[in-house]
Amino acid sequence: MPRAATSPKQDRKTDMDSLTSILTPIHKEGHRWILIFAAATIVLFLIWNPLGWIGVVLTLWCIYFFRDPDRVTPAREGLVISPADGVVNMIVEASPPEELGLGDMTRTRVSIFMNVFNCHVNRSPVAGKVKRVAYRPGLFLNADLDKASDANERNSLVIERADGEQVVVVQIAGLVARRIVCDVAEGIDLSAGERFGIIRFGSRLDVYLPAGAVPLVAVGQTSIGGETVLADSISVEPHHV
Structure with missing residues (x-):
């Protein structure tokens, strides 16, 4: 069956779409x-x-x-989305950074390590209001190490969802990272998957899940920022380790 003729305008749009997919x-x-x-x-x-x-x-x-790059973020109540591209290198129980004033109660922490070839744009894991932003200077240890969560330079955000649950996301500098950029302030509203900062050049993001959220990723899994579902507050699937 012969191909339908297209107008020059349609051809230009097709060429532009092809270029956009590359650039x-x-x-x-x-x-x-x-x-x-x-x-x-x-x-x-x-x-x-x-x-x-x-x-x-x-x-x-x-x-x-x-x-x-633009990303297509899953939109459903209870989902916690990966804030960065990289590899899930730890899933542990830990207390959020002390400077946030959230107490010593432990939460499930999912850590995502970004190497120098990953996209380093950081995205909000949930939709909600930024309740707290806290920066703390520190060391520049290899971000793949567990102690980097406590020792390295970091910037932490508390994002409160509409249901009142809070999700903590922490930008952590790495061995060659020397600048953490956070483009949001306390009181603003973020959509799930919305950009909020960047770290250069190699680093890690920690996400402290809300109570009851079940991790849906495993250690060693590659995640895509703004797209991969890290956890689900209403899921009944088993915990991956």
Whole structure:
């Protein structure tokens, strides 16, 4: 059966959709770094041609690192969504950061480790109001270590859902991470999957689940920020470890 004819306008839209599927928006934090890498690449070419090509590779990596793709976030009551791309490296019982003033009662903590090739844009795990934002300086240990949750530089958010349950998400600096960016303040409303910050260059996010939330991920599993369901407050599925 012959293909139906398309108008030039439809062809242009198809071409644009194809281009959009390849080109991903860049996070605003990346613009300055990409320019720095590109300028350094020019200098390296002037010094020695092979060094310049190394600079090209590093510049392309910088562009890739700061990518900020759109995500389709599952929308259902009770879901807790992954706030970042990466690997689930720990599921433990732990108390939230002390600076949040939530007491010593333990909660299930799901930790997601981001390497330098993961997208580092951070997204809200639930819809709700930001009740608390607390920054604490610290060390820059390997974010894959358990003690990084307590020792490393971090920024913590308490997000209160409409049902009154609170979810804690913590941005943790890593071995090569030297800047945590949080773009939200106390009192604002976030949608599930909405961007709230970024960490560069390699780090971890901890999510402290609300009471009764059952983890639906396992250690070693790859998660996609804004899309992977970490837990479900109303699920009856067994706890993965």
